[in-house]
Amino acid sequence: MKVLAAMSGGVDSAVAAARAVEAGHEVVGVHLALSRMPGTLRTGSRGCCTIEDAMDARRAANMLGIPFYVWDLSERFKEDVVDDFIAEYAAGRTPNPCMRCNEKIKFAALLDKAIALGFDAVATGHYATLVEGKHGPELHRASAWSKDQSYVLGVLTERQLAHCYFPLGDTPSKQLVRAEAEERGLQVAQKPDSHDICFIPDGDTRGWLSEHVRREPGDILDEAGDVVGRHDGAHGYTVGQRRGLQLGRPAPDGQPRYVLSIRPVSNQVVVGPRESLAIGGIAGGRFSWTGEPGFDLAEPFACDVQIRAHADPVPARARLAPILDAERTEQHRAEATHEVRVDIDLERAEPLSGVAPGQTAVLYVGTRVLGQFTIDRAVPAGAAAAAP
CATH class of the missing domain: 3.40.50.620 (HUPs)
Incomplete structure (x- = not known):
């Protein structure tokens, strides 16, 4: 060969x-x-x-x-x-x-x-x-x-x-x-593993983005919609972030607040308590399959879902379904008509945490990689199922 x-x-x-x-x-x-x-x-x-x-x-x-x-x-x-x-x-x-x-x-x-x-x-x-x-x-x-x-x-x-x-x-x-x-006499035998983003070699993603994405100041809101602070550019925040929020008003219970979502159209960042980061379902598009699944993707099927390279896989049920207009978010691509919907099996696993639109979710059936999709929306634990 x-x-x-x-x-x-x-x-x-x-x-x-x-x-x-x-x-x-x-x-x-x-x-x-x-x-x-x-x-x-x-x-x-x-x-x-x-x-x-x-x-x-x-x-x-x-x-x-x-x-x-x-x-x-x-x-x-x-x-x-x-x-x-x-x-x-x-x-x-x-x-x-x-x-x-x-x-x-x-x-x-x-x-x-x-x-x-x-x-x-x-x-x-x-x-x-x-x-x-x-x-x-x-x-x-x-x-x-x-x-x-x-x-x-x-x-x-x-x-x-x-x-x-x-x-x-x-x-x-x-x-x-x-x-x-x-x-074998290869000089790279003890060479350290590479990590981080190769085109941001110093690891300062926020600093790099500030040079490439226009910074527009905007409001930081709590879950009730009240303004609790200001940001100097929503792109500098990620879901799950706790530090560096610079909030002008403490939470009523005095507990730390985390970034829950980013709204690009309104240029707002939403913050809330840690428990609001718990996710029971995800959905998204830009999907692809590594081969013929061997079953109907439109019918709910058992699988494991992994949302980060080094994260543990989580038991779930998924299916491919049309995007409902009522569930379309600012992160959905306008041309997308279908999405993969995944319900986390909360009886067998803890809810996901810190899920951000744009992350890649990979589906497994056993050890086999079935395919992947880009997350557009996350469904809080306890909310309506993402894949009924």
Whole structure:
């Protein structure tokens, strides 16, 4: 098999490429240049797309004896990931740029180019497992749930899965991957994991947004609609936030207040007590499926839902349904006609907390990733079911 190994410069992708070579595949390494400032070094950076990362990837490819190239996808990255990130915040949503990068760059732009060049598959260092199911390829959790990355791959389609290769899916731990890298003489064996948003290397998301999203002062309201403070830009707040609210009036009971919602049209931030963050249901659009489900999505079905990369999955029931005008929120996209509705099984799990529109919810049936959607609205625990 002719394999294009996506090499980020980290230990996981280097070992994945090594395993592909060892398996007898014809392997070519490629590093994606996504930064519009290619001279950026990792000094103070916690991302994964610096020039130092490109050099680490090249050294690993040389050690493995495979051809290596750098592909400049910075323009596509800016349009599909960075600009989308800005637009989502401006619309009062809290996006996940890593999901968009996987969807639009690593498994769309990269994969399309690889197929056009005659490659059979793209190999990455993600911890996830591919299984050939009754209706085609299925995406499943990795054997080591502590390192499982199937959540961030929930945006993949059946066609993309057919050309994916995840050599690390059955590896029990990251420590074993590092040990293997040491044995292979790869210099990235002890390289720290990347984290945070790669195009905001200092981790100051609010500061970065203040330079890219117009700041409009507005009111901070309590649940009754009374003004309790002022903000200098709603995009600087996230659901569940407690600190830095600068409220001018304390709560009647003296308890802390949290951000409950952001209203982009009226430019208002709503705050309330911690218990109001408890969510019993979610719904949203921009959905996709990782393959043929094998059942009618319009009928309620049992599943698990995960709303963050490192969150625990929560038992739930879901279905695909038309959006009701009475339930449409400011976060819904105008063109959307259907949404995925999910009811959390509150008899088996605690309510979700801190759910923000714009987050990605991934649905699982057992270990299989069924698909994903972008959250547009959250239903408080105890309110009417999201998926009756």
